[in-house]
Amino acid sequence: MIRALHRWPGIVALAFVTVLTLSGAVLSVFPAAERLAAPQADAGLSVVELATRIQSAYPGVEQIRRAPSGRITAYWFDQGAPGAAVIDPATGQGITSADPNPVERWFTNLHRSLFLGDSGRIAMAAGAAAMLMLSFSGAALIARRAGGWRRWFAPLRGPLTGRLHVEIARMAFLGLVLSSGTALWMTASTFDLLPAGAAKPSFPATVSGETGVALAEMAMLNDIPVADLRELSFPYPGDRTDVFTLKTDRGSGYLDQGTGALLAWTDLSAWERVSETIYMLHTGQGAAVLGLVLGLMALAVPAMGATGVLIWLAGRRGRPGIRGNQPADRAETILLVGSEGGTTWGFAATLHGALTKAGRSVHAAPMSAFAPDRYVRAQRIIVLAATYGAGDAPASARGFLERLATLDRAPAAPLVVLGFGDRSFPAYCAFARDVAAAAEAKGWPELMPFDTIDRQSPQDFARWGRALGEALGIPLELSHQPVLPKTETLTLVSRRDYGAEVQAPTAILRFALPRATLWPRLAGTGFARFDAGDLIGVLPEGSPVPRLYSLASARRDGFIEIVVKKHPGGLCSGRLTALEPGDTVAAFLRRNPDFQPGRGRAPLILIGAGTGIGPLAGFVRGNARRRPIHLFFGMRHPDSDFLYGEEMPGWQADGRLSGLATAVSRGAQPHYVQDALRAEAALVARLIRDGARVMVCGGRDMAAGVADALAEILAPAGLTPAVLKTQGRYVEDVY
Incomplete structure (x- = not known):
């Protein structure tokens, strides 16, 4: 359920979220640039001293504003013409135009509303909500993969794309939650969905009626440092009823233009302080370094989007398309698959098709997605499980046994477990046996006894299918045709022979890299990306089961190398050890992420x-x-x-x-x-x-x-x- 909540909002909202985060990353640069470019007032400079200097330079000054970055801007009228400039507080003189940066304004409009007004704001708010959901669901998936919240930063194993996705997410999680959460707050405020918390002083009912007080005589302005100033507005010339309006970090009030006395004052409310803090956290205004950090974290979203799509595509490639797959909550038969290389999914597709043809509604899913609370209509649960290595869970079954162990009681729908393996290995179907044993210990009712399929035998599968049909009371013929992986042609360039003296002919075979087109390079499919320890598969003639050989080279080495020993009567090893330079063989690549040295400097x-x-x-x-x-x-x-x-x-x-x-x-x-x-x-x-x-x-x-x-x-x-x-x-x- 968590995986679905993470995957589909991510895919659907990827475009919006990418625009949102990239534009936000660009905007995060402007507060820092403004902070660096703006002349800063001396720590001891008072509002009176600043206002006096500006008024001397611009007698018609109307308003002075100080931005969170420390930039001071003055607005004035000169013979009826308006003027504005960024001010050097040391002199009161303008040093550059106060006109808004057109690039910043363009990105702001894109970031807030896609240039579409209120409808665009709603769309971008939906993108922020999707990003918040993705952040929390992704965090839950990371914790599950790492083995708990306490192991959040545990070393990762697996394919490079998956590791990159998780590493980026772990570093960016807090920043993305902060950015998306504050974005939703600000959108809600824009549409008046939050209570109005601003407290403004009441305009004074009576004033002195006098004018012309000298700024130096206004005691309150003398006591306020420029660092606390937000805005000082001068009274309209000739209007005896007008007043000075002062806004600071503590609150706002009115000053009499004739006496300089404070006529009214209101401190900032707690709600205003919260809103301003959220604005600062989201925009970086007043916290330029934080803004840059959040902007950098925002760049993680396109990277996670790209790696997430690649992971999704790889997952789809790892299983066949199953037509008519029913939702879990509407299916009578739940088919759970544990597969490492994808072959067990082929058997699952055959079984799914046969049961569907017999009128049964079937839901197929990886064992790692085991969710009994969703199987509300299930009448049976069938598990097809391969074994990885020396008895371990295959890739699509990780976490199944742990989830089963945490259940208060076993599902009511009876269980069937079918194992896939190779009898020549001591751990033949060991994981499937562990599943059957854990189910029995949990008291899970059994529909059929545990059974196994040796070396992907279609005949064994057909035999088991007939037994399943008898248990269900329906005729069931499973005619499985193995789906062979897509292969590439490898050309042998050199060989080194060993072992003849000890009657164990062995060869180190080196093949040329096949040419990779652009998409395989980007997606990392086929031989476009591989490491030593990964596997290549070669299909012997007359056998549906490929033989796998560990790679002794990585893509960066510029060649594909394996070590092969000739076995008596071995179809594949005999063919490979007979190759001469220039000969070719069809092969495919299979990842082996669990047999990699990992990163770090540990020996x-x-x-x-x-x-x-x-x-x-x-x-x-x-x-x-x-x-x-x-x-x-x-x-x-x-x-x-x-x-x-x-x-x-x-x-x-x-x-x-x-x-x-x-x-x-x-x-x-x-x-x-x-x-x-x-x-x-x-x-x-x-x-x-x-x-x-x-x-x-x-x-x-x-x-x-x-x-x-x-x-x-x-x-x-x-x-x-x-x-x-x-x-x-x-x-x-x-x-």
Whole structure:
């Protein structure tokens, strides 16, 4: 619900809010410029001294005004002709024209009303209201993503666009709330929607009838410093009933033009002070530095608008278009999807279409949008959940288990959980199993037993669909056709071969960057933007399931590089390792934001064996800032499969790699990467105590051995790999 409140007002009001904030940012510069350009009165200068100097220069002076910036302007008549000038308070002489800045006036009219009068003011007020809603809903989403309000500034993980969006929002939140809230106040005041709080003194019923008092004899003006002055209006010449009108920061009153006596006075009311403070906060008049800060924060809105649109488009690309998707509060079947790369959404679309064809109303949504209070007509809830990594929640399911745990009771609609995974992995459908177990513990009624789909098998899905149809009392045939990702053609430019001597043929394959057009560059899609640790997918012939390989390069390196080991009978690895320079392969890019080194200067401990060195080498190659990196690498034999062995000395020499420890498993004394960790236990423990982040890449058996070794090393410090994982300091890319 919060996400929808944030997304749709943002998209609909983006144009208005952008105009509002950009024009506001421009206007924020003028108070500061005026403050710098205007001559400032001396601290001890009184209103009498200033008025006397101006009156000597301009005998027909009619009014003196002091702006919040300190600029003093005088208005006069000279032989019937009006005049005005900005005054130097030291001399009382005019130094420049008092005419309004035409550029400022143009932007003011644009900012306030789009040059459309009252209708434009209403439109811009709606834009300010949208910005206020976006600020609060965005803050709630940031707190949810960070793990609570106390972790508001917690380090972020994920795609660059999403991180930029949140980082900008975190810095600009208070400024945007202040700007939009004060804008709504001022609009309400313009349309007289707020109570009138101004208190004015009553015009005196009687005056002395005399004229010509000398300014120097007006005691009150002597006591008021220029810094407190707002306006001094002189009586109309020849009118004995007129008076001096004085306005200051404390209040306003009338002075007799014959005696100089104070005839009436009223202090500023509390309401007036509040209104003036809000005006100052919004315009920067009287607080130029604050105005510049708010103007700078306003520039965050177009940036957040652009990144927000890119995030929205990426989300739409990550799931297929589902026709006839019903609102959650009107659907009989709720279909929740947990997907990392988007393939599970394809199965969800097939199921949605079949149920809709059978006359059922269906609402499909990511598991992260789980909102039981909206499922008022739901008769069943179906969860299709993939597993990420070693049993973690996929991207579109994050927060589901936490939200389920906070419910007072489970939903009444019975549940079906279907897991998607690969049986060759030990964590096969682990997240889906966790969902089923948590639902059972919560007392959630079950419509069908937990089931799984291996390697995205259409046959398994069809079998499960027939069982679901029997449970619903309807015939249900699920004929799923996998939707293949859009691929690009990669051309091999070089290869380096290893491992022949140990019967483990392995190659480092380097491909040329495909040409990216303007839109992919702006949106960061395809191979227009990628980092080491991201994945490329290659679809073997005769298989609907792509094989994924970790990237050993980033876009800035100017090439695409992977490390591939040839597996006996492997369709994809056999094809890739047979490529020669000039050959091509069709591939697609998949982000892997959870396996990135992150920012900052905290040390990195990189642990890998065999082809797991690929992304780790990419991290070292990209370490231009010389962050401390310690690499632990396991190989069979240094003469056969010391991958990137040629580059390691150079990386150490230029500071990209701080330490290297190798383990050889085919030597006289077999030595594995976990043994290398134990040999450097003191160093590893010290680095982790200093905040190091541990990254493990390679086979699952190696990863399990590494976790055991680290558990031993960290036990004296009261730490475990599990604790480091919860802190985001231990990540794995295991296959």
